[in-house]
Amino acid sequence: MAAVAADLLAWFAQTGRDLPWRRSGRPRDPYQAWVAESMLQQTRVETVLPYYDRWLAAFPDVGALAAAPLDAVLAQWQGLGYYRRARHLHAAARTVVADGWPHTVAGWRVLPGVGPYMAAALASLCDGVEAAALDGNALRVLARLSGEEGAVDLPAVRARLAALATSLLPSGRAGEWNEAVMDLGATICRPRKPRCGDCPVRGHCLAAASGRAADLPVRRPRRPQVVEDVAMAVALAPDGRLCLQRRPDDALLGGLWVFPDPARLGLDPAAGWPLLAFTHVFTHRRWRIDGRLHPIAVPPPEADDLRWVRPDALDGLALAAPTRRLLAAAQRAQYIW
DNA sequence: AACTCGGGGGG
DNA sequence: CCCCCAGAGTT
Numbered sequence: 092m093a094a095v096a097a098d099l100l101a102w103f104a105q106t107g108r109d110l111p112w113r114r115s116g117r118p119r120d121p122y123q124a125w126v127a128e129s130m131l132q133q134t135r136v137e138t139v140l141p142y143y144d145r146w147l148a149a150f151p152d153v154g155a156l157a158a159a160p161l162d163a164v165l166a167q168w169q170g171l172g173y174y175r176r177a178r179h180l181h182a183a184a185r186t187v188v189a190d191g192w193p194h195t196v197a198g199w200r201v202l203p204g205v206g207p208y209m210a211a212a213l214a215s216l217c218d219g220v221e222a223a224a225l226d227g228n229a230l231r232v233l234a235r236l237s238g239e240e241g242a243v244d245l246p247a248v249r250a251r252l253a254a255l256a257t258s259l260l261p262s263g264r265a266g267e268w269n270e271a272v273m274d275l276g277a278t279i280c281r282p283r284k285p286r287c288g289d290c291p292v293r294g295h296c297l298a299a300a301s302g303r304a305a306d307l308p309v310r311r312p313r314r315p316q317v318v319e320d321v322a323m324a325v326a327l328a329p330d331g332r333l334c335l336q337r338r339p340d341d342a343l344l345g346g347l348w349v350f351p352d353p354a355r356l357g358l359d360p361a362a363g364w365p366l367l368a369f370t371h372v373f374t375h376r377r378w379r380i381d382g383r384l385h386p387i388a389v390p391p392p393e394a395d396d397l398r399w400v401r402p403d404a405l406d407g408l409a410l411a412a413p414t415r416r417l418l419a420a421a422q423r424a425q426y427i428w
Numbered sequence: 429a430a431c432t433c434g435g436g437g438g439g
Numbered sequence: 440c441c442c443c444c445a446g447a448g449t450t
Contacts, residue, residue, distance in 0.1 A: 131445040138436065138444085172434025175448080206447040226445045246429075273445055282443060283439065310443090314431095343433070373434060412435065432449080439441080 095236070095295045096261035096268060102291035103271035106278075110136065111143055117266060119216040121192045122153045128209045129176050136277070142171055157184040165346050165409035174345060174409075179204025194218045215265040223256035224269040225249065228276025234308035235280060238297030243308040280304075314375075321378045322360045323350035323413070325421050328390040332399040333427065335408065339396075343373070347411040350382065351397065358385050367420035371413040382417040384426055402427045 112127035113119075126146055130139045149167050150156040156164070161181055168177035183202040193199040195218070199210040207225070214220035223229070230243045233252040241248035261268055279286045287299045298304040326334035336351035338344045353360040363383025371378045390399055400408070405418070421427050 128445065133433090133444055133446055134435080135437070135444050170435075172436085173446085175433065176446090179447085204447070208446060212445075224445080227443075228445065270445090277445080313442090345433090371435095373432095375432065430450085433447090435444105437442100437444090 093261070095259055095292050096264075098291045098295070099271045099275065100261065100264065100267055103267060103274060106274070107270065108136075108274055108278075111140065113270075117216070118218060119213075119266070121213065121217045123147070124213055124216050125205075125209075126180065128212055129180050129204060130171065132176060132209075133173060134171065138171070142167070153184050153187050156181065157188045161346070162409065163407075166407055169347065169409040170412060170415075174347060176204055178340075178346070192217075194220075196220055196222050212269055215269050219263070219266060221260055221262065221265045223253065223260050223265070225253055225256060226273060228273040228280070229256060229269075231282065231308050232272050232276050232280045235285070235298035235304050236292065236296050238301070238303070239307065240309060242311045244311050316372070316375055316377045318377050318379060321380050322353050323380055323382045323417060324353040324356060324358055324360075324363060324385045325350050325366060325382060325417055325426070326356055326358070326385045326387050326390070327426060328387050328399055331427065332390070332401050333405075334387075334390065335398050335400055335405075335410075335414070337396040337398075338411070343376070344411045347409045347414075348398075349411050349414050350417055353383075353385065355397070356385070356387070356391050358387075366424065366426075367417055369413075369416065371416075378413065380413055380417075382420065384421065384424075 112123050115123050127143060130142055146167050150159060161178070164177050164181045165174060168174060183204060186202060193202065196210045196214045199205050199213050211222035212224035215222050215224065230249070230252055233239070233255050234243055237255055239248060239252060243249060243252065279290045283305070285304045287293050287304050290296065290299065293299045296304070298307050334351055334356065335348040336355060338347050338349060340346055353363065360383070363385040366384045367382045369380055371380055393399060
């Protein structure tokens with residue numbers, strides 16, 4: 092089985108992707124690697140690229156991140172989703188400033204937002220620790236290699252694949268191996284239409300041998316989404332300011348700004364002018380949003396979670412995606428500008 | 429083991 | 440419409 096690692100590393104040396112968070116060389120700069128891994132959770136590389144560059148410009152090192160206010164951190168993250176990741180980065184930055192960078196899997200694992208995958212990836216990339224990082228790519232590659240028929244989201248199956256990954260790990264080159272597996276999963280061993288003909292390890296792959304690569308890995312079915320009706324009031328004050336409400340910290344879209352529920356402002360939802368009705372889809376939920384424009388003669392007072400903001404001052408706020416969509420509709424209709 | 433937590437790209 | 444993406448935390 093050592094041949095698997097040799098073939099994969101040889102392929103990686105030639106075709107490895109040139110990604111910005113790889114440019115700090117090896118061993119990897121811990122701050123840059125940590126930011127990248129945080130952004131990449133459940134998020135495609137192409138999506139992360141612009142966020143990553145802006146982030147490093149705004150927070151060049153861990154000290155700058157630790158010193159920044161949370162709202163500035165969330166504003167940099169807006170649109171990326173899973174906003175807890177930004178909170179965790181912010182909180183962990185202050186721990187790192189106090190205690191220094193981790194150098195082991197267990198050390199990384201203590202930081203908030205660092206789970207099994209990130210701890211292994213960061214320890215191997217930054218300190219050469221011999222740990223196998225299992226992300227979605229690795230699970231798919233390993234399931235196909237070994238012909239694993241069990242659902243990979245089951246802990247027992249993951250444990251089997253983790254053991255396989257550990258057994259394949261080439262001594263002294265764990266960081267390269269982890270990245271090579273992920274690149275293979277992203278470019279060759281893709282979820283759909285795997286390019287087995289171009290695969291450097293097809294000679295070791297049970298799924299390729301039986302022509303079943305496209306049928307693996309098996310995943311458990313997802314349960315249906317909950318549908319909720321959400322009313323959003325684009326409340327417009329006489330001076331042109333808009334009313335925004337901050338979502339509770341521990342809630343869905345926690346800490347982001349949305350157009351408020353009409354009831355929060357004492358408005359009759361039906362009284363507004365229809366602006367835009369659309370569906371915003373989350374992983375496990377779907378909001379049927381009815382956005383209406385409400386001209387307000389006497390604006391209700393501001394509160395901790397309620398602000399009246401000039402349209403040109405919205406840039407510094409972390410706006411949820413549905414907020415941006417309604418804002419764009421209001422601008423198109425020339426209600427605001 | 430099941431649920432929660434975003435948003436977008438691509439078949 | 441569907442799937443899945445360089446997962447982690449909570450219950």
